[in-house]
Amino acid sequence: MNEFSPIGQKLYMRIAQQIRTMIEDGYWSPGDRLPPLKNLAEQFNCSRATVREALGALRGQGLIEFRHGDGTYVRTASVEMWMQPLDAAVLLGLDHVSDLVELQTAILAAIASSAAKRRATRDYSELSRALFDLESSSRHSEQRIASELRFYAVLAACADNPVLENTFRVLQEALRSSLRLLSPKRDVGLHTCRAVYDAVQMEQADVAREIIYAYGDHLLEQAEKIK
Secondary structure (H helix, E strand, O other), rough: OOOOOOOOOOOHHHHHHHHHHHHOOOOOOOOOEEEOOHHHHHHHHOHHHHHHHHHHHHHOOOEEEOOOOOOOEEEOOOOOOHHOOOOOOHHHHHHHHHHHHHHHHHHHHHHHHHHHOOOHHHOOHHHHHHHHHHHHHOOHHHHHHHHHHHHHHHHHHHOOOOHHHHHHHHHEEEEEEEEHHHHHOOOOHHHHHHHHHHHHOOOOOOHHHHHHHHHHHHHHHHHHOOO
């Protein structure tokens, strides 16, 4: 495996960048199915969990898609696919954490509201699976954060609003970093996703939006404690 840069970047992000470069260089083309998780882990000399995280980051960028029961595919090229996610390094300046949380909260609240409004015309079985995966994840772990992000990504797809979905993709890695940094000690994220799921199923758009804003308030309180 070639060396990655920049040095000090988290392993899963380095692998995600390497896969992205291979796609850009034509090693894999739009419509191609990527090798199984086991093969990728051997190719990049890392764990399957690390590869899974890398693929999750690439999915968040819109570069690949997961097809249930069929594998991982390179998406057809589009303008939004090549939008780089907001650099999570912005979180190194703690003065900006609260501003970022407010932005993330507003986007997630709009996504939750839109998803609830479209419940009657959409199949939300994938959202059910995402919630189940979140409930099955280990508490206070990287898996828990990844599962929470996947729930929001599926919710964004359910919202059927390309602008909101693409905005979430841009913010996804920053949101991952903010969840790591603020690390809620209680299962606030899990409880929030459960409540949002219920509100969406009941087509309660206003309720879903307010649940997200309440979660945002909790994260803002955590941000104030670390300043």
